[in-house]
Structures are given as C-alpha cells and as structure tokens.
Amino acid sequence: MSELELRPEIVALPKVLLHDHLDGGVRPQTVLELAEETGYDGLPASDAAGLARWFRESSDSGSLVRYLETFAQTVAVLQTESALFRVASECAQDLAADGVVYAEVRYAPEQHLEAGLTLEQVVEAVNAGFRDGEARSGHRIRVRALLTAMRHAAKSSEIAELVVRYRDQEVGGFDIAGAEAGYPPTRHLDAFEYLRRENAHFTIHAGEAFGLPSIWEAIQWCGAERLGHGVRIVDDISASDELGLLAGFVRDRRIPLEMCPSSNIQTGAATDIASHPITRLKDLRFRVTLNTDNRLMSDTSMSKEMQLLVDEAGWTKDDLRWVTVNAMKSAFLPFDERLALIEDTIKPAYA
Template sequence: MPSASSPTLDANLLRRLPKVVLHEHLDGSMRPSTILELAAEIGYDQLPESEPGALGRWFFEGADRGSLAQYLEGFRHTIALLQTEAALERAAYEYLEDSVADGVVYSEVRFAPHLHTFEGLGLDAVMHAVLRGLRRAAVDFDTGFGLIVCALRNESEELSIKLAELAIAYRDEGCVGFDLAGEEAGHPANRHLRAFQLVQRMNFNITIHAGESFGPESIWQALQYCGAHRIGHGTRLVEDLAVHDGKVIKVGNLAQYVIDHRIPIEVCLQSNLHTGATPTMEAHPFPLFVDLGMRVTLNTDNRLMSGTTMTDEYLVAVNTFGCDLDALETLSINGMKSAFLHYDERVRIIYERIKAPFAKLRGEMGLEARQIYGGPA
C-alpha cells in the first residue's frame, strides 16, 4: 500500500475528492431527522429516541455489535416508515442529495422493493416512487445514479424470480442490476439459481453479497453458479490467501480467478467491522487485496447504521492503511470502471468527473501531475 504523504489528507480535503459508491442500501442510509418526521406523520411510536442526534447514535450503537444478524435489527424501523410513495421518493431524493454533498459523482443504491409493500403499495408503485426521487435529485444536483433490486437469501426462489423480472422491466428507467442480500449461513445463493439464470439470459447485471458472514465457498458459488459480475463485501476471500507477517505468500485458485477476471470487490470498511466480518479494522484484508491488484472499490454499505460517509471511509483508508492521493484516485476510478453503467458513460465520468478534478486539486496543492492513472484494469 502507498504511504500517506503531504499535504495532509484531512476530512475537509477528502470531502472534495470525487467518489463513486456502488454498495449502499436505501433503507440503511436515511437521515435521522427524516425518520423522526416520517414517524410523526403516521403516528409510528416505536422509535427509541426523539432527537436526531440521539437517534443516529442509537442506530449506530445497535449496529456496532460484531454480528450481521444484530446489525440488521435496526432496519425494522426504517422499513416500517418507507411504506408510502411519498416517503420512498423523499428517501431516494435525500439519499442522492447527501451523496453529492459528500463528493460522490456517481452512486448505485440498492433496496428490496417487496419490503415496501406491507401497507398496500404494489411493486411497480414502489419502483416508480424511488426512481422519481432519484431522477429529481440527479437533475437538481447534477449527478449520476443507478438503482439495484435486492432479493433476500432467506426467502423463496419464486420471489427472487419475481424481483429479477422487476429489475429487468425497469432497466430503461434507471434500474441497473440485481442483487442477493441477507444472511449467508444456511442460505446458499444457488437456491436462487433460476433468478440469476434469467438475469444472465437478459444480458443484465448481477452483484451478490458474499464472503461477509460466510467463507470463500460463498464467493465461489456467487461467481461460478450465479454469474455475479461483482462481489458485495468479499472480506473472507482472505481465507483463500496464505499470509505471513502481513504479506501474501500464496494465492488460492479462487482469489487468483478474482484477480485475473477483474471481479470488483465492493469493500465496506466500517460496516465490515460492525458486522464482525473483520475482528479489527487493522485486520481487514483491504490492503492485501489492493496490493494483489484486485479491483477494489470502497463503499459505505449503510450510512445510518454504520454512522459513516464516503469521506469517513476514505479517512479510514488514509489513517489506517496509509492510502495517499494516488491510491484514493484509483479507488474512485475502480468504482467507476465497475459501475453497472454503459461503457461510454463510465469513460466520460472517469475523465470529466474524476480525473479532471483530481488533476485540478493536485495543481492547487502544487503537486506534480499523476503520470499513470487508475492502476490495474
């Protein structure tokens, strides 16, 4: 990994950097103030706090317990409040508004549409509401977005097929991919095989949560059974590496496949600590993956639950792993290379919204221009 260098990469500077986020959940990234307002509108009385700062801390403290199952508990509140078109549209709009304020130039946000039908909305109404909010915000804040539909591992294959069909139906409206989320242990991805085969036959995009709470077998299955184009989290791919004194001395067949085929890894540093995917931040395999030349992207997962932003994730990369400006630029470019967006748009955003601002910032700092952009393909 590169070492940190002057000028100091503090939060104010990092917030200015153009960033790309590919792994973030809509219902895990709401503003505490919005949660309180939506609860007041419908008379929802289950929230444990009545002030935004205290509520935000409650969500974070509840999520930061080293268990994915416990991490997911707070979602019952946000999902309960996202059961109307107005609430969904507002959450989607604010999601992009907050992303842009944090320096994000392109964002893919995911959610499970069927979890928002408990009060009578149909799946189409849910999709229309979220896409309305995203489109309005994209125009108002001059940013790019993609929406990803999530199925859940613990639910039926029939429902997953229905959600895959839904994602495909909205591919021309802003939906860019299909995901499988939820607890991995006891819920293998290949139980949803027909849904993924449908997505593949329709030339659509697949990302799968894998290697977060289960080992390399989960990643292997996501790739080789289900045809994943990206891996969400992928932390436990480290178990396919032999590491001695902090250095990789042998790369297993699965890890080598990920490297050779440029499979993007959607790394979520702080979330991985909170769910127990890594025992400490220092033990996270992020620097090993980077040094091996993997297509590593950096993401937030759930801004509310993990009390984080992309700026915060970049701060961890700088302060814990010694990332310098070049390394951060590579992370942003990796994210855009890996986006479920048409190739010409990816290239345009890389050159206009990422490379150009980084070059301008180097000029302001009196730094030499970077000679080689982007690192590995």
C-alpha cells in the same frame, strides 16, 4: 466515527459508490418525521441525535444478524410512495454533497409492501425520488437503482423481472441480500439464469459473514459480476501472499469487490481499519472498490471511509484515485459512459 473531522480536500474529491443501501442511509430526522406521519410508535428514541446514536450502537454488535435487525426501524416508516420518494431524493442530495458523482443505491422492493403498495409503485416512487434529488443537489451526480431480493424469501424471480422491465429508467441491476448462513445464493438460480438470458447485470452479497463457499457459489454457480463485500476472499491467500485457486480466479477475472470497511468492523468481518483486508487486497491488485454500505448504521460517508483509510491504513491520494477508477470501471453502466466519467471527471480532479 462522528467525531472525525473531515478534510475538505477529501470531501471535494469525486467519488463512485457501488454498494449503498437506501434503507440504511436515511437521515435520523427523516425517520422521526416519517414515524410521526405514519403513526409508527416503535422508534427507540424521540430525538434525532438519540436515534442516530441508537442505530450506531446497535449496529456495533459484531454480528451480521443483529446488525440487520436495525433495519426493521427504517423499513417500518418506508411503506408509502411519499416516504420512498423523500428518502430517495434525500439520498441523492446527501451523496452529491459528499462528492459522489456516480452511485448505485440498492433496496429490496418486497420490503415496502406492508401498506398495500405494489412492487411497481415502490420502484417508480424511488426512481422519481432519485431524479428529484439529482435535480436539487446542485452538484453533478447520477444515481441508479439496484433492486434487491431477500435471500430468505421467494420473490427473487419477480424482482429480477422488475430489473429488466425498468432497466431503461435507471434501474441498473439486481442483488440478493440478507443473512448469508443457511441461505446460499444457489436458492435463487432461476433469477440469475433469467437475468443472464436478458443481458442484465447483477451483484451478489457474498463473503461477508460466511466464507469462501459463499463466494464460490456466487461466482461459479450464479455468475456474479461483482461481489458484495467479498472480504473473506483473504481466507484463500497464504501468509506469504500466495493465492489459492478461488482468490486467483477472482483477481485474474478482475471481479470487483464492493468493500465496506466500517460496516465490516461492526459485523465482525474485520477487527479495525488498519488491519482491514481492503489494504492487503489493494496491494495485491484485486479489483477493490470502496463503499459505505449503510451510512446511518455506520455513521459514515464516502469521505469518512476515505479519510479513515488515509489516517489509519496509510492510504495515499493515488490509492483513493485507484479505487475510484476501479469502481467506475465496474459500474453497471455502458462502457462509453463509464469511460467519459473516468476521463472527464475523475482523473482531472485527482491529477
């Protein structure tokens, strides 16, 4: 996708991003420099262009499991406070330059403890980096963190407690991520029940590599407010657009779908942009949002995702406005703050 020439008017549009992974959006040059600083010698390329190409090509496997393996390279160099601060700052700056006015960026604190950091040190370093990036960006942007627990591990309750402890420091909510098959969200019920008791927000990766049972568990057992991806909800919609009970529930309850078209193609959850379920779900008026997932692995940005939908799926500016407002409505942010961004920033720019 790197050859895509972005239209300036799309770059200039205000964007809202709800599903973006910090360790999946590191600049290739930064990965190289951090590897040199920390003595990590496992990188598969020695120049930024070659490294960017390796990440993209390795992610184009059609398998979520293989796609996730590429993160070993970025996580390996993100084991110090200074590294986490830097990538968080650069993340905020890169998103702002792409027109993003509000972002929720997720990461798994438990994956950054190999050099002796505590969970608290990880969270505080990333928070400080986001604040630095907001200040340096030169554009209006607000970045909040979502703390992720890994589905295969046993730290979800600890991570949930961190969400509550740091919620007044721009930590917006909780997530679980990792391979879906064999690791159902119900393994982490204690964490979800704790978060509900504490009035804390959470989303769940569901319906990407695994089908309707994953979505059903995430919503009906765990109480997910949003679905990370949720693309497989189309399996509950007939060829004549009749909705099954689960699809109808998701649409009726306005449960937001954090959809990531380019990433879905890489992991085999969709075949191409033109036929990606996001357009059908938009037309059926599900609460669709548009996201990047992993900007490094997919060689993408919010502007690229928007332009691909315009060029290959026939989307209009009104469609882009609609998903942007959907995303802002669905943000883990107080109602008055969401409304202000919609009325004062998003709607005027799309008018």
